Amino acid sequence: MSATRTTQKVVMVDRQTILALLLLGAGVSGGFALDGARAEPQGNCGNQGVTVLYGDPAELDEACGALADIVAYFRGIGIEVTPRITLRFADRAIVRSAERASVHGYFDGQQAEITFYRKSQVRPWGLPWSSALADSFLRHELAHMAIWEAVRGGPVKLRPEWHEFIAYAVQLDLMDPQLRRYVLNANIDVRPSESLLEINEFTSRMDPDTFAVTAYKAYLAQGAGTFVSQLLRGEIVPPPFVYPFAVLPGQVPDR
DSSP, X not given: OHXXXXXXXXXXXXXXXXXXXXXXXXXXXXXXXXXXXXXXEEEOTTOTTEEEEOSSHHHHXXXXXXXXXXXXXXXXXXXXXXXXEEEEEEOGGGOOOGGGTTOSEEEETTTTEEEEESOOSOOGGGOOOOHHHHHHHHHHXXXXXXXXXXXXXXXXXXXXXXXXXXXXXXXXXXXXXXXXXXXXXXTTTOOOOSSGGGSXXXXXXHOHHHHHHHHHHHHHHTTTHHHHHHHHHTSSOOOOOOOSSOOOTTOSOOO
């Protein structure tokens, strides 16, 4: 009886090993990643530090195109970025956090992960979700990755609202020109921030659509890519924000 159980156990192990080998040998640029009982195609866009988990080849193409744009943008302003990220295209059904239920995707710097949703129920700038919008928000999340890589472990510390400022500025800079014209024309009355103090935790969270346009207009007024480069190099240091109420240690967000 003991021998029979041992034989069965060996057979089960062999089957698992064979399945793993088959999965590793299939797919594009690395095969498949196991997610419970479901396998997802996996690619790396020619970068050893990148893993893209996608549903169809078009998503992999979108990810690689967006990644190339982001790397090229930051290289163009003198910031070399070595991408280290796992990017997963996901369905809205997997959302378990109410905080993330209304977003298009999110970047987790500590885990070096981006989750990007295939569809969004939110209407940024009052627009229905489209491939052009999806492409722009994919670049937004990858810009967060680039910002994180540029400052991680270094002396430059940027508060979360400045991460958002740069990500939105780069997003609109790389946005489809026709879509960008529509967004700017629809927000013609939105002015660029006159002071760096206007970029803060409250303005970045109260109305993200308006903040995005404000950030882009301020970005242009301050020198565009040169301004971003100066922020990431610590050549321009945003002034500390003074809260209008008492805060305790740990309550002030920092990166």
